[in-house]
Structures are given as structure tokens and as C-alpha cells.
Amino acid sequence: MKGNNHMRSFWTFIGNDIYDVGCTGQTVYLYDKQGAELAKFKDLTYAYSAVISPTGELFAVKSTAGRLAVYSFDPPALITKFRFSKVDGGQDDNFCFSADGGELYSVERHVNCLQTALSIYDTRDFSLKRRILDSDKSMVLTGIENEKETNAFYLSGFFRDELGAAEKFFVGVLSGSELRDVVYVPEKEHTFFHSYLGLRASGFTQKCYQWSYIDGTLDELKAADLRLSDLWKRYKK
Numbered sequence: 001m002k003g004n005n006h007m008r009s010f011w012t013f014i015g016n017d018i019y020d021v022g023c024t025g026q027t028v029y030l031y032d033k034q035g036a037e038l039a040k041f042k043d044l045t046y047a048y049s050a051v052i053s054p055t056g057e058l059f060a061v062k063s064t065a066g067r068l069a070v071y072s073f074d075p076p077a078l079i080t081k082f083r084f085s086k087v088d089g090g091q092d093d094n095f096c097f098s099a100d101g102g103e104l105y106s107v108e109r110h111v112n113c114l115q116t117a118l119s120i121y122d123t124r125d126f127s128l129k130r131r132i133l134d135s136d137k138s139m140v141l142t143g144i145e146n147e148k149e150t151n152a153f154y155l156s157g158f159f160r161d162e163l164g165a166a167e168k169f170f171v172g173v174l175s176g177s178e179l180r181d182v183v184y185v186p187e188k189e190h191t192f193f194h195s196y197l198g199l200r201a202s203g204f205t206q207k208c209y210q211w212s213y214i215d216g217t218l219d220e221l222k223a224a225d226l227r228l229s230d231l232w233k234r235y236k237k
Contacts, residue, residue, distance in 0.1 A: 010205050011024065011208055012048060012050050012201070013202070013203045014052060014203040015203070016056050017033075018073070020032075021059050027042050028040065028043075028047060028071070030071075030076050038076050041069070043078055044065075044069050044081070045065060046064040049061070049092065049095075049202065053101040058070055058071060058123075062091070062095055064091045067081065067082065070126055079126075080125075080126050085109060086110075087113060090109060093108065093144075094143045095107065096144055099147075099149075102124075103123060104120070104121040104126070105121075107143070107155075118131070118141060119131045130177065138159050139159055140157050140158055140166070141157040143197045145227060145228040153174035154171060154227075155174060156171050156228055157169070166187070169185050171185055183232055185235050192215075193228060193231050195214040196212075198212065200226075
């Protein structure tokens with residue numbers, strides 16, 4: 001029945017026109033829109049987030065332990081599972097599909113928990129197409145978002161100073177394998193949007209909201225419907 005997301009205290013509860021997906025950390029649940037449970041999967045631990053392909057055929061689940069699992073909706077089944085990084089823990093950065101569903105973009109940590117990279121997977125077999133934005137050791141990516149209308153990817157993050165402290169906060173646009181049109185934003189704005197992106201990616205669940213440390217009620221934040229592109233446009237000169 002409806003309301004399973006509250007009963008099970010999901011970290012993430014998202015859906016499309018036909019299905020809903022819920023993540024508790026240890027189990028991934030699949031429901032129809034009437035709330036009937038269609039399947040549950042226990043292929044990952046520490047799996048708190050999921051994204052649904054815009055084609056409506058599959059969804060991906062990410063574990064903070066450096067693993068990804070991909071599932072089909074019909075039939076409900078595991079397609080593939082793999083370890084994307086040996087850095088165990090802290091792999092809770094954003095990931096998203098391209099507008100056509102052909103690629104999966106994932107912010108990951110491969111050297112240590114302080115260095116990030118952007119991995120791009122081919123959704124035909126989920127092989128790694130390329131890994132980018134990892135040459136500048138001072139740059140840390142904190143979020144990625146796809147604007148479906150234009151298929152533009154916006155990335156947020158910050159640059160560290162010589163002592164390793166976060167210094168300049170930014171939003172930029174991915175162009176090929178490079179980050180372009182970078183605009184600098186106040187730390188407070190970056191912090192808010194970082195929390196907001198995670199909350200929106202969760203489907204605005206109560207459990208995620210409790211750990212988001214963000215101002216505003218859950219209903220207010222959901223109604224705001226903010227995007228990284230909004231922050232970029234605000235500071236674009």
C-alpha cells in the first residue's frame with residue numbers, strides 16, 4: 001500500500017510513471033504505483049541512492065563502499081554489479097544519466113577520499129567510456145546534474161588552497177572532457193545547493209532531510225525545485 005517510503009524510512013524513494021524505487025542502505029525495493037512490492041534486492045551494502053534512466057527501462061544504485069548495481073524494471077532483475085573504486089567509504093557523490101539514457105555520469109573517488117574524478121559509463125554494457133576531471137588535484141567535485149531540456153551537465157565543487165583547505169567554490173558546465181564557463185559562488189550558496197541536490201536526489205525523503213542540515217521545511221524545499229543551472233545563471237556575468 002502507499003506510504004511504504006515512510007514505513008520503511010527509506011533514504012531514497014524515487015519513481016517514474018510506472019514504478020517506485022526505495023533504498024534503505026541494505027535493501028533495494030521495487031514497487032508499482034499502487035504500492036505493491038514487485039521485488040527486493042540485497043546485492044549491495046551501504047546503498048543509499050538510486051537514479052532512474054529517462055528511458056524507463058532500468059535504474060542504477062550506488063553504494064558508499066565503491067560499488068554500482070544496475071537493475072531492469074521489467075522483468076525486475078539485476079543486470080550488472082561492479083566495484084568502481086577500491087576507496088571504501090565516502091562514495092556518496094552525485095550520479096545521473098544523460099538525457100537520452102545512453103550514459104551514466106558518476107562523481108567518484110579513486111586515489112583517496114579527498115580526490116575526485118568524473119566517470120562516464122556506456123549504458124549498453126556499463127563499461128567505462130572515460131574518466132575525466134581528475135588531473136587537477138586541487139579541484140574537488142561535489143555534485144553533478146543533467147539539464148534534460150538541453151542535455152547540459154552542470155558540476156559543482158571547490159578548489160583547495162596550498163594547505164588543502166577549501167578556498168573557491170564554483171559551478172561549471174561540462175564541455176566534452178573539460179569544465180568550462182566556471183563561475184565562483186559564495187561558500188554558503190554552495191553548501192546549500194550541495195545539501196539540496198542530495199535531498200532532491202533522494203526524492204525528498206524525511207530521513208534524508210533529517211541529515212541534510214538545510215534551512216526550510218521539507219514541503220518548502222520540494223516546492224522550490226532548484227537546479228544547479230539556477231545557481232550558475234545567477235552568478236554568470
